[in-house]
Amino acid sequence: MLWAARAQRTVSKDDDTATALGVRLGRVRLGLATLGIVLAAMATGAAGPVDFVALLAPQIARRMTRTAQIPLLCSALTGAFIVVAADLLARKAFAPTELPVGVLTAAVGAPYLIYLLLTSGGRGRSSRNGGTTA
Known part of the structure; x- marks a missing residue:
């Protein structure tokens, strides 16, 4: 180092x-x-592979701060919270069996990502004629 x-x-x-x-x-x-x-x-x-945290953390941080620009620190702290919460839930929710963290983040992250894709409704796409398509 x-x-x-x-x-x-x-x-x-x-x-x-x-x-x-x-x-x-x-x-x-x-x-x-x-x-x-x-x-x-x-x-x-x-x-283990922790899927969807990089996709979830900025989106959740953006909704929590209600700004278009989210600081990297806020996104990183949100990601850390997601991983710690998923780890605790994976260890304690299914008591005798411990799930890998990646299984839980994928199980929560995939539906949330699909929800984000469905509800975005084309926001973020810009066109020159005021948002209408030709």
């Missing part, structure tokens, strides 16, 4: 500056990408 922090600081500058500082951009970028992949794989291996 210390290497990644140092490498990220030098790579965050423009390519010419980083090269002038002696950074091998190809190796550093490959190393950072590999580290990100390994960390994501470890998290997925520990928690």
Whole structure:
């Protein structure tokens, strides 16, 4: 992690500056990408595939804050709450058997995503003639 922090600081500058500082951009970028992949794989291996959280959290945060622009922190906290609540429910609701968290988030997330798709009704699509179709 210390290497990644140092490498990220030098790579965050423009390519010419980083090269002038002696950074091998190809190796550093490959190393950072590999580290990100390994960390994501470890998290997925520990928690299992947690489906639909990335789709649910921003939508729920948007409805809670009632704004079009939702901050990343609000969305992240909503996602964390969803995962913790799903984990507790998966452990306690079906007492002798523990469900994986991904099963519960998929069971709740899929119908909610379908509901969002059905109720959006074309919002978000813009046309030049005032919203009517030709």
